[in-house]
Amino acid sequence: MFSYLVRRIAYAFPILLGVNILLFLLFFFAYTPEDMAETILGEKRVTQEQIDNWMREHNYHLPRFINLAESFPATLTRTIFWQKSMHLFALEFGHSDVDNTDIGAEIKRRIPYSLCVTLPVFMASLMINIMVAMVVAFYRATYIDHMALVICVLMMSISLLFYIIGGQYLFAIHLRLAPVSGFDAQFPHTIKFLILPIVISLIGSIGGGVRYYRTIFLEEINRDYVRTARAKGLGEGTVLFKHALRNALLPILTNVIVTIPFLIMGSLLLENFFGIPGLGNYTIDAISKQDFAVIRAMVFLGSLLYIGGLILVEISYTIADPRIRIQ
Amino acid sequence: MQLKATGILHAALPALVLLITASCSNNPYRPGETAESTYFSTFATPPTKLDPTSAYYSHEGAIIDQIYEPPFTYHYLKRPYELIPLTATAIPPPVYLDADGAVLPETDATTERVKRVQYTINLRPDIRYQEHPCFALTPTGDSLYADAAASDIAPYDSPSRFPTQSSRPLMARDYALQIRRLADPRLASPIFSTIARYIEGMTELQEAYTTMLAEARDARRDAGGLTYNQEQDEKANPLVIDYMAPDFPGCVVLDDLTYRITLTTKYPQILYWMCMHFFGPVPQEAIDFYAIPAVAAAQFSLNRCPVGTGPYFLDTFRPNELIVLSQNPNYHPDFYPTDGAPGDEAAGLLADAGQRLPFIKQQVYRMEKEAIPSWNKFLQGYVDASGIASDVFDQAIEMAAGSDPTLSPAMDAKGMRLLTDIRTMLWWTAFNFKDDVVGGLAPERCKLRQAITIALDYNEYLDVFANGRGLAAQGPIPPGIYGYRAGETGTNPYTDTWDSRRAKHVRLPIEKAKQLMVEAGYPEGRTADGQPLTLHLDHAAGLDPQFRARLQWMQRGLDRIGIRLKERGTDLSRFRSKRNSGEWQISSSGWLADYPDPENFFFLFYGPNGKVDHGGPNTCNYASQEFDDLFQKLETMVNGPERMALIDQAMRVIQRDAPAVWQFYPVSFSLVHQWYGNVKPHQMTYNVMRYRRVAPATRVELQAAWNQPRWKVVAVALLVLVGICLPGSIRVYRRERSGA
């Protein structure tokens, strides 16, 4: 198990290196540091001298991959690639190109805000989706099931944007039940700011969720042990809620585990609409300010979390089902 | 185990529901927060630079103008804008020196003879800095925190929370230090290139700093070894240079309270520059304090945590969430003005005359990226003042025909007040003079540009996009700036006419534009080979949702004279490089006055300021000898009939050449709630919050009255839901019973 983990993590390294090289090609060849300097210094009065200065301040004056002006190790280290990309591996995210703040510190500060929204949303939507899916599975092959399926597909076909715009209008402006937007990090005050984003993302996810979990339950229901339980004379509800649920939890869990690391990244749309200063908001800000140092850091973090999620899934498989052995 | 889990669930669920229900309210603040003498507002863009050297945008100025006090400022109430001393004892008169250093009398001070101009500024002795840890010194004069470990600093989220703080009186050397900092190449001050043309020795000072920096960096790099990362190192251990070391004749400290600025030429506008935060005081202690590694590691810097003498200090700065300014207890005696512009007394703006400032204890600004939530919070009473987005205009304002706008009855009933002010700002659509189709000074090119101007009717534009908020522009000088002519005399004779019935300028009839097109060589908008003339609008409106509509409006306007308009969009940086190389045709620009002088607008069209040839701010690359000569004459002249005549002349030239379509001068409308008083819009400085006051008791009362949750609707919706679910539940219950 341990050596497997070591191997998995070692395998993550070339993948992250690939990610870095890809991003580097995208950002430093198609879009030169000079372009970037101009964008960032973009004020009413800007001169070439200021651009050169800015590039020197931010180490963008170095060669990209190989620095022939330096002796051996420095030929590689004193380059933009090393200074900007390889430092990410040490989780040194560097500083924002726009306002010079420490990206690592900023990420650390914002993670709790993002989790404040994504964690409750994740748990609530998991619970409610499963519950509704079970009810629908209970009524399978009846008109209720058909109706529910069509409603699910309909809800899936609506963009989250509509849910957000409509929800904000209805709850905050018309019913006056929740603040239009904003955030307060201190506990009891946080709740009123979270109600609206949570309800809206619940509504947004319920269509796809219910449909997915319904298929899982239907697969379980057709298995032998369920038939046996039914044959024993147990009620349909008992069969479904006790036996099928317990067995379906395994595929459900392994399916959702991969998404857990991403909770840290926050939700771009929700955070932006409701003014929650989490990582999603950070990313959107970085995009609108074209702050590539931050975008690079967020992409790297995202890849890292994705790979972490994959490893988690494999571990959870082995824990949940001892028959799967890891070579 | 399962029982226990469901047990917890049974207890927790109702508790959770109760908690959530209880906290249902649209009040975005904590209980009691609005009962204090606090001003609540919003901001849309996070400020990134609070260093007085590099801050330039208005959302940054809105904060630091209240913290850093330059020697002079503008009178709050009087219009046209009038300079008054702030930390200085008086506005100094210029002293003109000739080549030998002898003082020239005012009458002999011609541009040719004057070789030096000196301003000697005398400071008030009763001014002290805010309490700040940088002033906390050991008896030997070192910072108390010089050897602090990172863990000592970590608990504090702002320097204003540090346990030991102190203050000291304001001194002339603080101003001298800041003027020198404008030359620091690392800080990239946006005004450096402008003022370096006037202040003696500024360029040499920057060269000296560049050399000092390069030497210091080389030393560090050699010591740092192979893995040395300059960026990381300078963040952890800021590089400090001794600003006062090089010789700098441009600014000399005469004694503790006196300093002298020396210019190389006559430039009366320098006094306006000295009303800005660029010329505020910065204490050396602050620079040393922020260079302490532990402090730098905690992300504290002059860029985020300013140190000043103003009425407020920065209490909390979370630029993506919350900004709080609190009253500075050390603020010097300052009193509400006793006289104002005509009508101010009737408007109740002089009720507080002679009272000690400031009134408001705290200002709370919350991030609100979208206009809609911000506007709705204003309607709900949770924000004290709001600019009006054009879309909500009908809801707020009714324009009684031909008269001033007034509030709609619904708003009036809420006791809101409407404040209007024409902004000292200009929008224009620039033509590139380096372009072969629209550029150049040939008469037919001028006619083409005039025809385009007529085809774009900005009165209609204002109706469609701004609900009539603005004045269709006639030339580059907006109202409120010396040289602007209102009414019929201000008409641009080439494109407009004065409609006395509507009391505004209107475009000449479209037939005139068509005729101009014929004269320009494009009959019916067709080129020589018969195809329609196609022009390109270059833009970088990536994130602007309204751009598409504006583009369509322009296309429709130009279609009337047969011109096709196409868009060429790029991102901002590529747009800028297109502008630098002159590879564009038409684009839109705006300029907000830095100071109330026509030079600040005319210089945007001055030939030697051309973007492509000289890297200056004249993006049109308009270069007309006639205009340039006039500009040189009027640039440094004192306001008077002689200057007015030159301005009129220059205006006629630029109107004829039409290097741009003069779009409009925006009018700012702002709504304020009844509990927010002493409000008069000010275009030149943001240091006006000290005059304003709030009445918290009224605010609390009205907020409660306006925001009762509509539970009835929720109850009805729940009932309907239960009604739908009931038959299903009954069926399940029956089936379960029969099954079991």
Added chain:
Amino acid sequence: MTALLNNWYAKDAIVLVVVGIMGWIGSLLMRREVWRSAMRQVFRRRMVRISAFILALYTLIAILDSVGYHPPLRDADHALHRHPETGRVLYDQDGKSLLDLILTPLSAMHEKTYSAPLAATQFTMETLYDDEGNTTRGYPPLAHPRRHLLGTDRVGNDVLYLAIKGIRTGMIIGGFTTLLVIPFAILFGVTAGYFRGWVDDAIQYVYTVLSSIPSLLLIISFMIVFGRGLTQLCIIMGITSWTGLCRVLRGETLKLRELEYVQAAEAMGVSRPRIMFQHIVPNLMHIVLITAVLSFSGRVLAEAVLSYIGIGVGAATISWGSMINDARQELARDPIIWWKLVAAFVFMVGLVLPANLFGDALRDALDPRLRTE
């Protein structure tokens, strides 16, 4: 008239090529009995028949909007405009599409600014001047009263026209991207699964790298660097989405290559490319088809989000996403301007819902493992 006929062209060949290739693949598949019976089963349900009809209608509109022609230039008196010297009839350089021609009555109905659906007067008040010089405040009448089924937008365009023009954008983003993705996914997925070894490792490495980057962030970065536009959007959406299908196809190929008929073909010395494309690929087509239809709707929805962030299609392209983006401001008015948002909503759901229903039905018919009943 002949002048008119000479000036046809394919405005974007992409849509036509997409439709053509889909038709060709469809006809190839229909030769097989398995597919014929599956299709019969799919179309047995009325809901699916309706969905297919709506999808066909959208496709037809997108095709009409992709066949362009250069209309002849006309003078102010509507006479044909001729070259000043040669006297030839001149044509407009900006092409129009067949759909533009059909919708001319709609697109020509300009107003000054907003008007509500079927309203007779403008939505916003204005100062009105009568002949005697008196001024009043009121709602000016429209140029085309009660003719705008879905109202007009800020600059007076008919909203129904905008929504219909948005169809092509939506179809291109959904369809063209899918077509871009499928060959790559099949090629790489089948190659990796069939050859295994280092080929498999290399392909796996590439798609793990690509899929480990959060796709939204990659799309955004790409769009910032290469600028906004429909083509860029399709390309980057393709780059981010081929990995999912590729992974599935690789897995399926791994299973298929162990089956007897493949082993038999190998033993008979059939060449490897032949085995891949004759024996393996046809048996993967159902997966490809299901994924294609279901991911189609996902892309249409994604366009809206990207346009909201401001990095979708360019400013000159009409799309539902940009309509929603415009609507953000309009919703703050009182009375609110809802028709633009509603139009975008209805047209978007009108495309995505049938696509989802059709995809579901296909999956039920073609993938017995997932058949619900």
